[in-house]
Amino acid sequence: MAAKKTLVTWTRAKPAPVVVISGGESVLVRKAQDRIVTACRKHKGLETTHLDAAHYEAGALPLAAAPSLFATRKLVVVDSVAQCGDDFLADALAYVGDVNEDAVVVLKHSGGNRGSKLLTAIDRAGYPRIDAQAMKSEADRQAFAAAEFTRAERTIEPPALGALMSALGADLSELNAGIEQLLQDTTGPITEQMVDRYYGGRVEATGFKVADAAVAGRSAEALTLLRHALATGSDPVPLVAAVALKLRTMARVQGLSGGSGQLAAELKMAPWQVDRARRDLRSWNDVALGRALLEVAHADEAVKGGGRDPVYAVERLVTRVSAQAREH
Structure with missing residues (x-):
């Protein structure tokens, strides 16, 4: 079955087990991320982790998103997914197949073909993509x-x-x-x-x-x-x-x-x-x-x-x- 892409505007960005912020318009990326982070902070005991997919160590994502005795909610923000290496792709694909429902993993993908297999898997699972594409027209x-x-x-x-x-x-x-x-x-x-x-x-x-x-x-x-x-x-x-x-x-x-x-x-x-x-x-x-x-x-x-x-x-x-x- 073909993957269904669910694109939403940044004004409707909200937490989900996996969220992709798709596009390179820095203002929209920041605003979408801010909305998700603000919503997550309403939960007491939030544990936040920042990862860089371009400089990734194998195992870091599943460890950051794994259930914890000390945190009721986890937020993992991953930068540079469009420049990720094979280790990140392997871990991310595995995680999409078995997510922690008490975690929110935000993947920031600026564009390009790198990571397309991961995006397809995310689309197939029904997780949202936030539209942060560059605004090219003055209108x-x-x-x-x-x-x-x-x-x-x-x-x-x-x-x-x-x-x-x-x-x-x-x-x-x-x-x-x-x-x-x-x-x-x-x-x-x-x-x-x-x-x-x-x-x-x-x-x-x-x-x-x-x-x-x-x-x-x-x-x-x-x-x-x-x-x-x-x-x-x-x-x-x-x-x-x-x-x-x-x-x-x-x-x-x-x-x-x-x-x-x-x-x-x-x-x-x-x-x-x-x-x-x-x-x-x-x-x-x-x-x-x-x-x-x-x-x-x-x-x-x-x-x-x-x-x-x-x-x-x-x-x-x-x-x-x-x-x-x-x-x-």
Whole structure:
């Protein structure tokens, strides 16, 4: 009979005789492990053991998980299962066939084929796998952020969530740390001003502020923001990239009808990105957007070695994009 894989989200992680945390997204791995450990600690006399499957001594797992006269519950956390050796595989396979029901064995497997026989045996036995795969899309990371605020019973305004994603959304670890800081340091609804106070100085956030001002036709503001960013050490390459992303998002949304949620799913974007692009497009037409995208292509080449002066190239881009917005 084929093995049945039982994948659950980290928010539903709970103790079981064997639990696999499957994937390499460190934030999700930690959160899943924390939930299991917290649940296990409710039992008095918990005995916890940490093992490393990549540097394993034969017999260590069955010894750590064996029934004990001194502990009512055992927790064994095993790191690096994806790099395990034959001794660990042999012991783990034997243990899955004869578990201690008073123990919880957490196996952390980051991915790859090593240990696939063990995972198949665990699936066949019906033990859960916790999904901790990397979040590759911004929409997934935004959904994670929104859910974290909901779990904390806090409200974050849509513009504030957009600003947070602009500043930290490229990396889940940084995003999670930013969420935790906002939750700890603030009270009440989280506003765009709060997010800007904490993270507005980041290169990513600065780049998007420059892009927002340029696309809105506010040339003086865009150039002031740009020059401040350059003076404080920002590189022209990510600044051009921010303008490029803004214009390409507008181009993807242009001419499409339907609700923001529907379009977001089709375009693999977040709903707030669709709404923002639609607002930006009110002062643009096809010709202006095409010209601006050509300017982006020229600037991108110039700041990546094709021009003599990267600073001049990004200033020229901002000026010309702002001019296109004002003309149309």
